[in-house]
Amino acid sequence: MRQIKGIILLTIVLTAVWLLLTGSFAAEELIVGGFVLALSLILFRRYYELFGGLRFSLKALALLPAYLILFVWELIKSNIDVASRVLRPSLPINPGIVKVKTDLKSDVGKLVLANSITLTPGTLTIDVDDDFLYIHWIDVKDSSPEAAQTRISRRFEGLLKEIVE
Amino acid sequence: MELLGHILILIGSIFSLLGAFGILRMPDIYNRLQAGTKATTLGALSLILGVGLANPAFLGKSILLILFIVLTNPISSSTIARSGRRADIPMLKNAVVDAYAEKVGKTQAAADKKRSNRADADDPQTAVKEANV
Structure with a gap:
């Protein structure tokens, strides 16, 4: 069941990507696209389960824009943060690697969380290990896993939990 | 719309330049990655979106490019940092x-x-x- 759902989902996404890339409905383009689609589906058999695990409720779709806005806002803040550190002559950094606990269970959820953390102010995900993320923090404020979770990943986890779990 | 596109291109270039400064000024590989990843991601996003707005024929493609960059850029820098850590590339001496x-x-x-x-x-x-x- 999850496999079939994965195939359908991949087909829809890949078709959309192809149409956006070629930008035309000419017969030649569609035929070539069909071949590429078939090839991609065969090559990525291993990941059907992963895609099938995604949940698509109306609530998730409604919350997705909210997550994107939060994400872009954090990305802009992170750039201003890095820029101000780089431009200050004293180069104010206080780096270290901290261990952060996460409440997310699904692989996709952890992937999105890890990516979001990498693109937010002063943090870079180094590794994911079960329930823990290892994060390089440019300005370490608190090194215990729980406190770091509050400071780094809490703001994403609430929304992500609603969307992917 | 075209003006907005040009402004976005300018902002993107500025952030890319700041990212380059970051790579030069930061003391070790992990801090350099921090500066590099964030600046190039926002810089490239802003640049590409700017091109899309300045020339609406490219808008669909530029949105697709933005999605690819947002998905792959952080993964590649995570992987570089992880390999660096596993290869025992030292962190800054005063790391906390x-x-x-x-x-x-x-x-x-x-x-x-x-x-x-x-x-x-x-x-x-x-x-x-x-x-x-």
């Missing part, structure tokens, strides 16, 4: 904590154990061979 050390240490111990197990498994065979000789 290093929670990853215990984990890498554990992995190292596990690898050693695996190796010694394999050596044990090899032993009987060698013994048999030697007996045959």
Whole structure:
């Protein structure tokens, strides 16, 4: 069941990507696209389960824009943060690697969380290990896993939990 | 719309330039990655979106490019940082904590154990061979 759902989902996404890339409905383009689609589906058999695990409720779709806005806002803040550190002559950094606990269970959820953390102010995900993320923090404020979770990943986890779990 | 596109292109270039400064000024690989990843991501997003707005024919493609960059850029820098840490590239001397050390240490111990197990498994065979000789 999850496999079939994965195939359908991949087909829809890949078709959309192809149409956006070629930008035309000419017969030649569609035929070539069909071949590429078939090839991609065969090559990525291993990941059907992963895609099938995604949940698509109306609530998730409604919350997705909210997550994107939060994400872009954090990305802009992170750039201003890095820029101000780089431009200050004293180069104010206080780096270290901290261990952060996460409440997310699904692989996709952890992937999105890890990516979001990498693109937010002063943090870079180094590794994911079960329930823990290892994060390089440019300005370490608190090194215990729980406190770091509050400071780094809490703001994403609430929304992500609603969307992917 | 075209003006907005040009402004976005300018902003993107400025952030890319700041990212380049960051790579030059930061003291070690991990901090350099921090500056590099964030600046190039926002810089490229802003640039590409700007091109899309300035020339609406490219808008669909530029949105697709933005999605690809947002998905792949952080993964590549995570991977570089992870490999760097595993290859024991040192952090800055005054780094505050290093929670990853215990984990890498554990992995190292596990690898050693695996190796010694394999050596044990090899032993009987060698013994048999030697007996045959």
